[in-house]
Amino acid sequence: MSWLDDGDDSPYEGYDESDARIRPNRRGSRPRSKQRPGHTDAERGRVLTVDRGRVVVLLGEDTEDEREVFAKRARELGRNSIVTGDFVDVVGDVSGTEGTLARVVRIAERTTLLRRSADDTDDVERIIVANADQMMIVVAAANPEPRARLVDRYLVAAFDAGLDPLLVVTKTDLADPAPFLDEFSVLNLDVVTSGEGDVPLAELQERLVGRTTVAVGHSGVGKSTLVNALVPEAHRATGSVNEVTGRGRHTSSSTVSLRMRDGQGRSGWIIDTPGVRSFGLGHVDPPSVLRSFVARAVAPEPPEGEVPLVEAHDWEIVDRVRAGELGESGRRRLESLQRLLTVLDPRSEQDWDTEPEQDPAVDPA
Numbered sequence: 001m002s003w004l005d006d007g008d009d010s011p012y013e014g015y016d017e018s019d020a021r022i023r024p025n026r027r028g029s030r031p032r033s034k035q036r037p038g039h040t041d042a043e044r045g046r047v048l049t050v051d052r053g054r055v056v057v058l059l060g061e062d063t064e065d066e067r068e069v070f071a072k073r074a075r076e077l078g079r080n081s082i083v084t085g086d087f088v089d090v091v092g093d094v095s096g097t098e099g100t101l102a103r104v105v106r107i108a109e110r111t112t113l114l115r116r117s118a119d120d121t122d123d124v125e126r127i128i129v130a131n132a133d134q135m136m137i138v139v140a141a142a143n144p145e146p147r148a149r150l151v152d153r154y155l156v157a158a159f160d161a162g163l164d165p166l167l168v169v170t171k172t173d174l175a176d177p178a179p180f181l182d183e184f185s186v187l188n189l190d191v192v193t194s195g196e197g198d199v200p201l202a203e204l205q206e207r208l209v210g211r212t213t214v215a216v217g218h219s220g221v222g223k224s225t226l227v228n229a230l231v232p233e234a235h236r237a238t239g240s241v242n243e244v245t246g247r248g249r250h251t252s253s254s255t256v257s258l259r260m261r262d263g264q265g266r267s268g269w270i271i272d273t274p275g276v277r278s279f280g281l282g283h284v285d286p287p288s289v290l291r292s293f294v295a296r297a298v299a300p301e302p303p304e305g306e307v308p309l310v311e312a313h314d315w316e317i318v319d320r321v322r323a324g325e326l327g328e329s330g331r332r333r334l335e336s337l338q339r340l341l342t343v344l345d346p347r348s349e350q351d352w353d354t355e356p357e358q359d360p361a362v363d364p365a
Helices: 148-161 178-182 201-208 223-230 286-296 314-322 327-344
Strands: 043-051 054-059 067-073 087-092 102-107 113-117 125-130 134-140 164-170 190-193 212-217 256-261 267-272
Touching (some): 054 102, 067 087, 148 164, 164 223, 190 201, 212 223, 223 267, 286 314, 314 327
Parallel strands (some): 134 164, 134 212, 212 267
Antiparallel strands (some): 054 067
């Protein structure tokens, strides 16, 4: 009889399953399951800021139980990033007591995403803010000088994300903003002007109430000063402009969501972002750039039989704008767009009248 056969002479006689030695799981004391809890008890909140892997979440917004909690991302989120403005589901210790740490287990569906890339040749996008519906573009009338093409970039990013633009011009006591604003007259932008120490609070607050506004701007334009005036408890760091280079110094280093309240108790959210000297648009689809501007332009009614400018083909838009349909301001904005399109899509075979030149909105420093 073979030793494999069941019999009295089997070498395994007298053994049963309880005698088997099982090698322990090196990754834990028990095997992992692919099933994850539903977290039906999770509480939803607004992400105020993200800093070095820690997330500050506002729970119970506008209730007596409103509180801020610190949280970390749960493993089940995978590679999905959490950004300021997100609405997330939080579990664990959500009391907000000092020293406690909750977990973010879900990110709610986002309505909008404001993105930018490292430069125009990089198609890897970086999400800056989620769920905003308005972009407050802050520029200075002087010191530092306003840069129309950087504003063009902000506008393209805003239109790409589905945000309404609001242009705020500071330091109007140093220079007349009219020539700069004339560059954008064709776009019929909502504009607010502010002088040194003369922030039009009521005018700005009216535009921010009930909205989630992301504030962007070149370093040194006074963006943090505006935010501090609108939200006194913000205490955002402010800086000055280098007298030699004319560049602003970076002060704000993080993106943070701040609640603004006006004199009537109404509120809105301002998401303050660090000042930048460049704004890459490598993630934007080049064909959408031209149409984004045309969709906002104040165009006259076309002659009978012609389609509106926003419905025209790209080449027809170029021809009609050059022919004066959008005036001198429209022609200058078209030239700026030509340079953007050439940078974003070097293979473009559009027949530009002028040679593309380096976009001054990108600061090599």
